[in-house]
């Protein structure tokens with residue numbers, strides 16, 4: 001059992017901290033946001049919506065393996081490992097903002113009075129961990145080993161992804177791997193491969209993986225455009241491609257474009273890293289560009305169904321189902337573009353409304369009931385693949401909508417049932433009917 005401090009209680013920090021406790025370690029999660037920590041300590045509020053997380057926090061707290069604190073000063077000198085899992089957003093110029101990482105490093109230097117392992121789980125540009133190692137060597141009189149250990153969990157599946165990952169990547173120059181072996185012993189016992197490499201390689205694996213997955217999504221979206229025009233069946237295209245084991249079916253679901261806090265940011269950060277080192281990455285550039293253009297194309301198609309004074313409903317605001325996160329959500333981009341073009345937009349989402357309000361303010365009308373959201377609208381756009389939208393009742397929709405138009409960006413509706421009810425149906429990757 002190791003003693004671990006996790007700095008940052010966002011998706012990566014809170015899930016990792018809780019899951020390391022679940023693996024048997026003794027964990028304290030630290031965050032400067034006192035109200036967040038109070039809520040977690042009292043068990044009244046888990047700050048993110050993530051399947052199974054509430055239960056795991058509760059059970060590990062009651063076993064005494066998981067605690068929370070507002071700063072590291074009282075816990076760091078009782079720890080073997082400090083994990084940094086704070087945000088690395090892009091700034092206005094599209095460059096990585098290191099403020100949170102730098103604050104963590106300064107705090108560790110100020111408070112650590114023993115040798116430590118510092119694990120970087122935040123996604124940081126290639127070369128960052130080597131620079132942090134130099135900084136610790138210069139500023140601390142203790143031996144602080146910096147280890148790059150990128151995280152590959154998906155929001156919505158985060159707990160499962162953490163507890164049974166495809167791989168664990170460790171970037172370090174450690175001669176002695178005992179602590180890391182102990183940290184991940186439970187997972188390696190379950191057959192998970194622990195890949196040891198250097199820090200630069202570990203950082204590169206993270207960016208290359210996210211950019212590659214983003215490429216699959218952007219690629220199938222372009223093929224979906226072609227399929228739509230030519231009368232193909234995009235599901236069969238994805239299936240047919242995926243049957244080739246070298247390609248694989250995963251991440252070939254056509255949709256409104258990739259969003260979230262990772263793919264858009266990480267593809268850009270990879271391009272920047274290339275620029276910084278004089279290496280052009282035209283393919284990665286194209287992934288980003290293709291995705292950024294997608295919501296404009298979608299709005300063009302919506303406009304073919306409506307007149308300028310028509311109201312439009314958008315069902316689903318999060319960047320995918322299973323999360324309350326709306327960061328870089330394609331649905332939000334579509335809504336923004338519709339508003340910019342003067343349309344009145346009514347929106348619904350089972351989990352994302354509070355966060356969507358921070359993005360969209362009062363530019364749209366929000367509804368808890370999806371049938372109220374579609375009321376009197378002339379087209380209903382399904383933008384997130386929530387279960388709530390898989391069983392939409394076409395009769396009920398037809399009765400309350402002004403015109404019977406539906407545009408399914410996630411291939412979740414029962415197309416035949418809608419057509420039978422007199423709807424004009426558009427589904428991403430299919431010719432409209």
Ligand code: UGA
Nearest residue numbers: 151152153154155217251252253255258259260262319320
């Ligand atoms: C992604 C990676 O999948 C994780 O491995 C990684 O750890 C994480 O980023 C991160 O860097 O933190 P996440 O952003 O949670 O995870 O979401 P994904 O499930 O990968 O989906 C990303 C976007 O692509 C979503 O907007 C989703 O709707 C879209 N997508 C995904 C598609 O449109 N089609 C697909 O077939 C798959």
